[in-house]
Amino acid sequence: MKLSRDNYEAYLIDYLDGQLSPLQVAELLLFLEQNPDIKSEFEGIEEFSINDNSDTQYPHKDLLKKNAFSTPINASTIEYFLIRKIENDLSYDDQAQFEKYLQQNKSAQSELITFEKTILKPDMAIVFPEKNSLKREAKIIPLFYRIASVAAIFLLLVSSPYFFNWLTNNNRETEQVASNQIKTTPKLDFNENKNTNSTNSTSVVPESNKTMINKQKAVKSTIRNSIQKIDLQPTFAQTNSNKDSLTNQIVNQIAAQVPQKEQSKEFNMADNASREEVVPDVPSETPHYLSLKDIAEKKIKDLSKDNLEELNAKGTKKHKSISAWDFAAIAAKLVGKISGNSIKLQNKYNSEGELTQYAIVSNNFEFSKGK
Amino acid sequence: MTVKEFNSCVDLYADSLYRFILKNVKDIDTAKDIVQDTYEKLWLKISDVPSTNAKSYMFTAAYRTMIDKLRRDTKQTPLHDSHTQSLTSKNTFNDLKEVLNEALAKLPEIQRSVILLRDYEGYNYAEIGEITALTESQVKVYIYRARVFLKEYIGSLDAIM
Numbered sequence: 001m002k003l004s005r006d007n008y009e010a011y012l013i014d015y016l017d018g019q020l021s022p023l024q025v026a027e028l029l030l031f032l033e034q035n036p037d038i039k040s041e042f043e044g045i046e047e048f049s050i051n052d053n054s055d056t057q058y059p060h061k062d063l064l065k066k067n068a069f070s071t072p073i074n075a076s077t078i079e080y081f082l083i084r085k086i087e088n089d090l091s092y093d094d095q096a097q098f099e100k101y102l103q104q105n106k107s108a109q110s111e112l113i114t115f116e117k118t119i120l121k122p123d124m125a126i127v128f129p130e131k132n133s134l135k136r137e138a139k140i141i142p143l144f145y146r147i148a149s150v151a152a153i154f155l156l157l158v159s160s161p162y163f164f165n166w167l168t169n170n171n172r173e174t175e176q177v178a179s180n181q182i183k184t185t186p187k188l189d190f191n192e193n194k195n196t197n198s199t200n201s202t203s204v205v206p207e208s209n210k211t212m213i214n215k216q217k218a219v220k221s222t223i224r225n226s227i228q229k230i231d232l233q234p235t236f237a238q239t240n241s242n243k244d245s246l247t248n249q250i251v252n253q254i255a256a257q258v259p260q261k262e263q264s265k266e267f268n269m270a271d272n273a274s275r276e277e278v279v280p281d282v283p284s285e286t287p288h289y290l291s292l293k294d295i296a297e298k299k300i301k302d303l304s305k306d307n308l309e310e311l312n313a314k315g316t317k318k319h320k321s322i323s324a325w326d327f328a329a330i331a332a333k334l335v336g337k338i339s340g341n342s343i344k345l346q347n348k349y350n351s352e353g354e355l356t357q358y359a360i361v362s363n364n365f366e367f368s369k370g371k
Numbered sequence: 372m373t374v375k376e377f378n379s380c381v382d383l384y385a386d387s388l389y390r391f392i393l394k395n396v397k398d399i400d401t402a403k404d405i406v407q408d409t410y411e412k413l414w415l416k417i418s419d420v421p422s423t424n425a426k427s428y429m430f431t432a433a434y435r436t437m438i439d440k441l442r443r444d445t446k447q448t449p450l451h452d453s454h455t456q457s458l459t460s461k462n463t464f465n466d467l468k469e470v471l472n473e474a475l476a477k478l479p480e481i482q483r484s485v486i487l488l489r490d491y492e493g494y495n496y497a498e499i500g501e502i503t504a505l506t507e508s509q510v511k512v513y514i515y516r517a518r519v520f521l522k523e524y525i526g527s528l529d530a531i532m
Binding site for chain 1: 373374375377378381382385386387388389390393403406407410414467471475486487489490491514515518519521522525526
């Protein structure tokens with residue numbers, strides 16, 4: 001490889017490392033003479049050659065060694081031993097050797113005193129000022145709260161399907177009764193006329209059928225009368241609560257006034273034509289969506305019997321539909337039974353039977369609010 | 372650990388933990404925050420930490436919280452600067468306690484922590500290693516360097532007294 005301005009760096013490095021032959025050195029020197037800029041650069045590099053500093057030594061080489069025998073104590077290692085002494089880190093052999101050295105060396109004794117001064121002592125006057133804020137109180141959950149929690153969750157789980165069914169059925173029922181209400185009056189009138197006409201016009205009706213038709217008429221008449229007595233005022237822009245109330249009234253009154261056995265018997269015997277006309281008006285023929293509600297209502301009414309009796313005793317004319325108060329009374333009873341405390345809901349009514357004050361009374365507390 | 376044992380830990384260790392942190396961070400509010408934070412951590416781990424390990428757990432948690440905070444909030448003073456300043460000002464103190472506190476403040480953070488754990492709490496090298504995440508040998512080296520630095524700082528006994 002011929003020396004040139006493109007590769008002279010490699011030659012210079014080899015020259016500094018002593019890797020060039022005499023011929024190459026002569027060639028390099030000639031090259032530098034011919035290129036003064038490179039020569040000045042090279043001279044700068046030459047001044048910064050790195051020495052190995054062989055006189056620099058690690059001060060505590062003896063301490064790094066792992067010997068079977070203890071490290072000898074001398075001027076270079078005494079500091080290490082002094083620190084081990086105040087750290088209580090001397091072995092039995094080292095301790096003896098150290099004591100011996102210390103007795104012979106007064107400067108070491110002075111050094112030891114100085115090192116002993118480096119041991120820090122905590123200032124006991126410094127204390128954490130808000131210690132009580134760090135403390136915690138044990139949370140003791142009474143057993144009856146646990147039981148009550150479990151019972152409440154259980155009741156919630158059990159009652160939620162009924163509740164949703166009840167809501168769904170209520171809506172369906174309201175819609176159905178509303179549509180029936182629209183159909184009822186004209187259909188009954190029409191049917192009555194039709195039946196009357198048919199009765200009058202046909203003279204060949206068998207006796208058994210006549211009896212059946214008369215009974216059917218009687219049933220229809222009972223239903224019509226019951227609906228008229230309800231005084232529904234069918235304004236279908238009513239609110240949902242009115243719808244519910246309306247529904248309850250219709251269902252309860254019809255159910256109370258129509259004899260169930262007769263009703264079912266008659267409809268089983270009726271022919272298809274008359275059944276089609278009557279079916280929408282008769283609650284027993286509606287789908288059994290009401291059954292869950294009826295069950296729930298019955299249970300709740302049984303549970304809130306005391307409250308209703310209380311109302312009756314006071315001569316109130318309040319209707320017996322289930323209210324939030326009944327639910328509250330039931331809940332209070334349940335909580336009272338679970339917790340073992342007597343919890344009661346007490347009401348005060350005025351002469352007109354309106355609620356004026358209600359109160360929750362327990363062994364430990366009493367809460368009342370006027371209305 | 373029970374709640375009672377937790378509260379006992381407050382009585383037993385809150386002050387020493389506070390002193391340890393305060394010596395390191397040199398700020399009362401920061402030290403309080405770290406102690407509270409440490410006990411909060413202990414409370415969260417109350418079911419996992421046995422009462423026998425509570426002190427070690429708390430010092431470890433406090434030390435690591437403190438390191439995070441120091442590294443986040445402050446710039447560390449290089450060791451050679453500390454030495455230079457200390458050696459020029461050491462004779463201005465008359466009280467050994469003041470001298471040591473001043474010297475301690477000038478130690479690098481890790482050396483200060485290990486020597487405080489050693490002298491204040493009496494932890495052995497292995498325990499200090501667990502708290503500070505160092506090997507036992509590293510702990511010894513840091514303690515050695517800290518002792519030498521403190522000795523050089525306070526100078527000869529005659530100069531102090």
